[in-house]
Amino acid sequence: xxxxxxxxxxxxxxxxxxxxxxxxxxxxxxxxxxxxxxxxxxxxxxxxxxxxxxxxxxxxxxxxxxxxxxxxxxxxxxxxxxxxxxxxxxxxxxxxxxxxxxxxxxxxxxxxxxxxxxxxxxxxxxxxxxxxxxxxxxxxxxxxxxxxxxxxxxxxxxxxxxxxxxxxxxxxxxxxxxxxxxxxxxxxxxxxxxxxxxxxxxxxxxxxxxxxxxxxxxxxxxxxxxxxxxxxxxxxxxxxxxxxxxxxxxxxxxxxxxxxxxxxxxxxxxxxxxxxxxxxxxxxxxxxxxxxxxxxxxxxxxxxxxxxxxxxxxxxxxxxxxx
Amino acid sequence: xxxxxxxxxxxxxxxxxxxxxxxxxxxxxxxxxxxxxxxxxxxxxxxxxxxxxxxxxxxxxxxxxxxxxxxxxxxxxxxxxxxxxxxxxxxxxxxxxxxxxxxxxxxxxxxxxxxxxxxxxxxxxxxxxxxxxxxxxxxxxxxxxxxxxxxxxxxxxxxxxxxxxxxxxxxxxxxxxxxxxxxxxxxxxxxxxxxxxxxxxxxxxxxxxxxxxxxxxxxxxxxxxxxxxxxxxxxxxxxxxxxxxxxxxxxxxxxxxxxxxxxxxxxxxxxxxxxxxxxxxxxxxxxxxxxxxxxxxxxxxxxxxxxxxxxxxxxxxxxxxxx
Numbered sequence: 236x237x238x239x240x241x242x243x244x245x246x247x248x249x250x251x252x253x254x255x256x257x258x259x260x261x262x263x264x265x266x267x268x269x270x271x272x273x274x275x276x277x278x279x280x281x282x283x284x285x286x287x288x289x290x291x292x293x294x295x296x297x298x299x300x301x302x303x304x305x306x307x308x309x310x311x312x313x314x315x316x317x318x319x320x321x322x323x324x325x326x327x328x329x330x331x332x333x334x335x336x337x338x339x340x341x342x343x344x345x346x347x348x349x350x351x352x353x354x355x356x357x358x359x360x361x362x363x364x365x366x367x368x369x370x371x372x373x374x375x376x377x378x379x380x381x382x383x384x385x386x387x388x389x390x391x392x393x394x395x396x397x398x399x400x401x402x403x404x405x406x407x408x409x410x411x412x413x414x415x416x417x418x419x420x421x422x423x424x425x426x427x428x429x430x431x432x433x434x435x436x437x438x439x440x441x442x443x444x445x446x447x448x449x450x451x452x453x454x455x456x457x458x459x460x461x462x463x464x465x466x467x468x469x470x471x472x473x474x475x476x477x478x479x480x481x482x483x484x485x486x487x488x489x490x491x492x493x494x495x496x497x498x499x500x501x502x503x504x505x506x507x508x509x510x511x512x513x514x515x516x517x518x519x520x521x522x523x524x525x526x527x528x529x530x531x532x533x534x535x536x537x538x539x540x541x542x543x544x545x546x547x548x549x550x551x552x553x554x555x556x557x558x
Numbered sequence: 559x560x561x562x563x564x565x566x567x568x569x570x571x572x573x574x575x576x577x578x579x580x581x582x583x584x585x586x587x588x589x590x591x592x593x594x595x596x597x598x599x600x601x602x603x604x605x606x607x608x609x610x611x612x613x614x615x616x617x618x619x620x621x622x623x624x625x626x627x628x629x630x631x632x633x634x635x636x637x638x639x640x641x642x643x644x645x646x647x648x649x650x651x652x653x654x655x656x657x658x659x660x661x662x663x664x665x666x667x668x669x670x671x672x673x674x675x676x677x678x679x680x681x682x683x684x685x686x687x688x689x690x691x692x693x694x695x696x697x698x699x700x701x702x703x704x705x706x707x708x709x710x711x712x713x714x715x716x717x718x719x720x721x722x723x724x725x726x727x728x729x730x731x732x733x734x735x736x737x738x739x740x741x742x743x744x745x746x747x748x749x750x751x752x753x754x755x756x757x758x759x760x761x762x763x764x765x766x767x768x769x770x771x772x773x774x775x776x777x778x779x780x781x782x783x784x785x786x787x788x789x790x791x792x793x794x795x796x797x798x799x800x801x802x803x804x805x806x807x808x809x810x811x812x813x814x815x816x817x818x819x820x821x822x823x824x825x826x827x828x829x830x831x832x833x834x835x836x837x838x839x840x841x842x843x844x845x846x847x848x849x850x851x852x853x854x855x856x857x858x859x860x861x862x863x864x865x866x867x868x869x870x871x872x873x874x875x876x877x878x879x880x881x
Contacts, residue, residue: 260583262605281831282585465879494880501872508604508833508864541831548871549824556788557817 236479240387242429245394245422248295252392255294255327259283259396261403264507271522273529276407278400278537281511285351287540288396288419289320289383295392296381297324305330310378312365314340315468316540317383322353333378335368343544384416385474394422400535401430408532411518413539414438414447414488415469417477423537424484434535438481438488439521441465441496446472448488451481465493468514468540489527491520499523503538512543559802563710565752568717568745571618575715578617578650582606582719584726587830594845596852599730601723601860604834608674610863611719611742612643612706618715619704620647628653633701635688637663638791639863640706645676656701658691666867707739708797717745723858724753731855734841736862737761737770737811738792740800746860747807757858758809762844764788764819769795771811774804788816791837791863812850814843822846826861835866 259279267275280288297309308331311321318334325332332353336345337360349355358368372378382389396419397410410427414420420438427436440447444462450473458472473481481488491499496513499520503511518536521527527534582602590598603611620632631654634644641657648655655676659668660683672678681691695701705712719742720733733750737743743761750759763770767785773796781795796804804811814822819836822843826834841859844850850857 260585262583265607279831284588286831465875494876497872497875497879500875501868504833504868508609510827510831510833545824545827549820552788552820552823553817556820 236475238479238483240391240425242425244387244391245398245426245429248291248391249395249398251298252291252294252395255284255324256291256395257283258399261400262507262509266506267502271529273531274533275522275529276400276404276533276535277507278396278535279509280396280537280539281509281515281541285316285320285323286542287316287320288393288537289316289540290323291395292389292392292418292422293317293320293324293381295395296386296388297321297328297330299388300330300379304379307377307379308332309381310335310369310372311381311383312369313383314344316542318344318348318353319351319542321381322348322351326352333372333376335365335372337365341544343546382474384418385476387476390418390422390425390476390480392422393419394426396537397423397426397535398430400537401426404535406533407431407434407535409435409437409527409529410535410537411437411439411522411527412537413466413469413514413517414440415514416471417447417473417481419537419539420485421477421480424480428484435486436484437486437527439518439527440488440490441469441517442490442492444469445488445490447481448490450478451488454482466496466514466517468512469517489521491517491524491526495520495524509538510541510543511538512540515539515541559798561802561806563714563748565748567710567714568721568749568752571614571714572718572721574621575614575617575718578607578647579614579718580606581722584723585830585832589829590825594852596854597856598845598852599723599727599856599858600830601719601858602832603719604832604838604861604864608639608643608646609865610639610643611716611860612639612863613646614718615712615715615741615745616640616643616647616704619709619711620644620651620653622711623653623702627702630700630702631655632704633658633692633695634704634706635692636706637667639865641667641671641676642674642865644704645671645674649675656695656699658688658695660688664867666869705797707741708799710799713741713745713748713799713803715745716742717749719860720746720749720858721753723860724749727856727858729856730754730757730858732758732760732850732852733858733860734760734762734845734850735860736789736792736837736840737763738837739794740770740796740804742860742862743808744800744803747803751807759807760809760850761804761811762841763811763813764792764840765813765815767792768811768813770804771813773801774811777805789819789837789840791835792840812844814840814847814849818843818847832861833864833866834861835863838862838864
């Protein structure tokens with residue numbers, strides 16, 4: 236697969252989405268810096284619209300549709316942050332959005348997507364059923380597919396987080412992101428190739444879903460089956476377009492175990508007071524387990540999102556305190 | 559009780575603690591602004607050192623000790639944020655700290671206080687036992703008592719959060735803070751009297767612990783017994799010094815029920831992606847229940863702290879995902 240975009244696509248995306256996306260803050264934590272002996276610069280995409288970096292890619296894709304495509308509207312299949320991001324981008328730009336979601340998707344995700352004004356179509360939780368549902372809806376309504384990660388416009392949009400991070404904090408020695416489908420990692424690598432040319436760009440996966448690491452080693456995409464990991468956003472396998480970029484621009488892919496991911500998650504909640512989702516803790520987990528050396532270095536960490544289902548936690552609190 | 563400090567004490571405190579305290583960010587939330595029809599400016603003291611605004615007061619108090627007092631060290635009785643704040647201030651300034659804590663205090667709070675280098679002395683969970691333990695320790699070691707809120711230096715320190723907020727966001731129509739012992743509310747009111755002279759300053763209490771509201775109405779302190787509320791930081795009753803300021807400078811005290819507090823807590827966690835403690839959600843709860851009118855106004859809200867025990871939550875997550 237040829238790489239169809241360069242770093243200028245990230246810069247253009249940053250300008251394009253600027254009227255809609257938040258410039259998210261970069262936060263630091265003295266305790267964590269002390270633990271690792273370096274400077275961690277956390278780019279807080281959990282504060283992004285829709286609660287995750289995904290809004291950047293969705294917004295950048297939707298804004299490049301032709302007038303005629305805008306009228307037809309867009310479709311995607313996702314039960315995660317991309318669905319909400321696309322729904323939100325569609326609402327802001329007045330474009331119809333359809334999301335195909337498995338019947339097994341958490342109720343809160345469905346409600347949030349509908350809350351942003353999207354039409355949600357249910358399907359059985361299989362790849363075949365999902366693809367069939369998308370085809371049927373496209374045939375009936377003429378929707379344009381916006382893939383969660385295997386789309387150059389989406390990749391360029393995701394890269395704007397790293398681009399903005401370097402604008403905010405100056406030179407960095409490395410940029411670390413989670414890696415699921417690879418859109419964020421690929422976009423960050425393209426951004427760094429212009430904005431932070433000497434910096435290492437490192438992806439991190441759950442050890443249970445290390446298809447990216449195995450794909451890089453094999454030189455071809457080796458998908459994960461149906462990996463079991465708390466990092467629900469990273470269960471998907473690399474897309475072809477992200478993989479083409481990652482092979483060329485990414486130094487390596489590190490991993491973290493489930494226990495390490497949950498330890499890192501707890502540290503960020505308790506010490507940084509940030510609600511982040513499990514997928515988002517994976518880069519810090521690989522810093523803390525020693526796979527990514529940060530001693531004496533300035534390292535940008537993309538905190539990818541904060542959409543986590545807290546229903547049970549608050550139900551328990553209500554049960555205890557509300558009579 | 560005469561009011562011994564004016565707004566200049568807040569300004570001096572702000573300069574005094576500047577080398578040690580964080581300038582915490584002010585965050586906004588488009589969703590919440592839409593819900594209330596106004597502009598809410600959240601001063602994020604959950605990001606303050608020690609995880610709460612309490613560090614400001616503790617630091618300001620400790621920095622005004624004489625050389626001889628510094629050598630003797632300081633003592634307080636608290637199982638909450640003031641204990642950790644004083645311990646941290648003592649560590650940063652090289653001053654011994656002793657904290658008297660009831661045997662019923664959560665293990666995490668004791669561990670955190672010891673983690674900051676303080677000496678923790680246990681006592682039975684009664685007022686008599688606590689006072690006796692403090693007296694005994696003072697007699698033995700000569701410690702100087704730093705009260706959690708009934709101390710002018712502490713009140714002045716707490717006021718620096720509101721002072722800083724106005725520096726950061728410009729004019730506001732109102733400032734809302736939680737009210738427990740009253741240090742934060744009194745300090746904020748003194749700060750506003752200089753920095754935001756037209757602004758209303760409003761305190762908020764749990765309906766179950768509304769001694770401040772009742773005290774204002776009665777013109778004298780009417781303490782709560784042992785109120786049962788999820789907002790553990792607000793179970794204490796008003797101190798004399800804070801009350802003197804509050805009578806004179808605070809417009810009124812609003813209240814929120816347990817259900818309203820938990821609803822507001824959940825909104826901040828889920829929408830703003832901020833870990834805050836229940837006490838910290840009380841002001842927003844009174845905005846959402848309509849007791850504080852914010853429509854078309856710019857309202858500063860002090861998010862007081864983010865120290866919450868997440869042990870059970872993460873234990874459940876580990877139980878599910880770590881084999």
